[in-house]
Amino acid sequence: MIRSEILKEIAPILRPHLVVCNIGLPSQELHMIDDQPTNFYMLGTMGLSSSIGFGLALAQDKTVISIDGDGSVLTNLGTLPTIANNATDNYILMIIDNGSYGSTGDQPTYAGKKTNLTDVARACGCDNVIECRDVDTGKVLQEAIDSKKMTIIVVKCDSGNIKLPVITMDPVVIRDRFMKAVQA
C-alpha cells in the first residue's frame, strides 16, 4: 500500500481525534480524503509535525495523533528524545515510513537504507514503539488509541504518490478552525 491508501483506510479512525498532519502530500491527501476541523494541516516547516502534535498533547487532554514521515522525522531527529523523556499518554506519533521523500520526487531516505527508525525511537527512550505492515495500520492505530499509552507507530509501506491539488485554505483559517475544534 502507498501512503494515500493507508490514509483512506484509517480516516474513520482518525476522525474523532486531533490530527497534526505532515507538510506536503500527506496533508493534501488527508485534506482530500476527509477534511475535518480536527485536522491541522502543515503548509510548510518540514520536520515539525511531531513537535507541534506533542506540544498540543502536553497542553490539553484530548488524544493527539501526529502523522509524520520517515524523511521528516530524520529532519527533526531530536524530537524523539524530547517525546521519550516527557511522555504523555494522549499522544501517538505515526511515522509513515515509505523509505522516500515522497513530496519531492521519491528520492530515497536513509530510513529506506540502513537506518531503522523503530530502533532509533527505542534507543531514544520511547517505551511503546510498534512497527507494522501497511495492511495492519488501522488495527494497530486503534489499539494504540484504546491503550491510552503514548505510542510510536512505524508503518512500513510502499513509496508512491497520487496526483492531487494543493491546499488553498488560508493558514490562519486552518489554525482558527483547529483551535475551535480543540476547545469544543
Added chain:
Amino acid sequence: MNIDKKIVDDLVANDVSFVTTVPCKQLAGVIEEVEARDEIFHIPSNKEDEGMGLCAGAFMGGKRPCIIMQNTAIGVTINTLATLIQYYRMPLPMLISYRGELREPVACQVEMAVHTKALLAQMNIPTYHFHTQKDAEEFDMILKYTFMCNKPVAILTDANFWGGYGDQ
C-alpha cells in the same frame, strides 16, 4: 532585585505556562527558575526549531508559550518563524541571550551577533534589547504586546544585562 526571578514572575503574571529552553550560560539562572515554578511546564528542546513546534502546539492547545534560547538560534529558526509562527499568526515571546555583544569573551559569538538584529528586522519581528537591568521593567508590557498582536517578539538580553561573565 533578582533578575531571574523578576523575569519568571512576569511570565507567570502573564499566564505563560509552557516554556521550552535551549541552554545558554547566561540564561542558566532563568532556566533554573522556570524549572522550579509549579505554574510553568518546562520542556527542554534539542534544537530551537523543534522548540518552536512545541510552542505552536501548546498555543493551539490553549497554553501561552515562551521560548528561551541564544541568538545563534535565529540562524536555525528563520524558516520556522516564517512558515509556522508568522504564517499561522501565533504569539511567541522569544527571550534571547544576545551573545557576541559588549563584554563577550568568545570571538565566534560576534559572528552571529552582527547578523542578529538585521535578520530580526528583515523578518519584521518586533525586537527589544535589554542592556541594563532597568530595561527589564518593560518585560511585562512586551509580553502583553506579544499576546495582543499574535506575533513572534524578540527580547535580546546582552552580557551587560546579565552582569558580565564573572571575571571578564
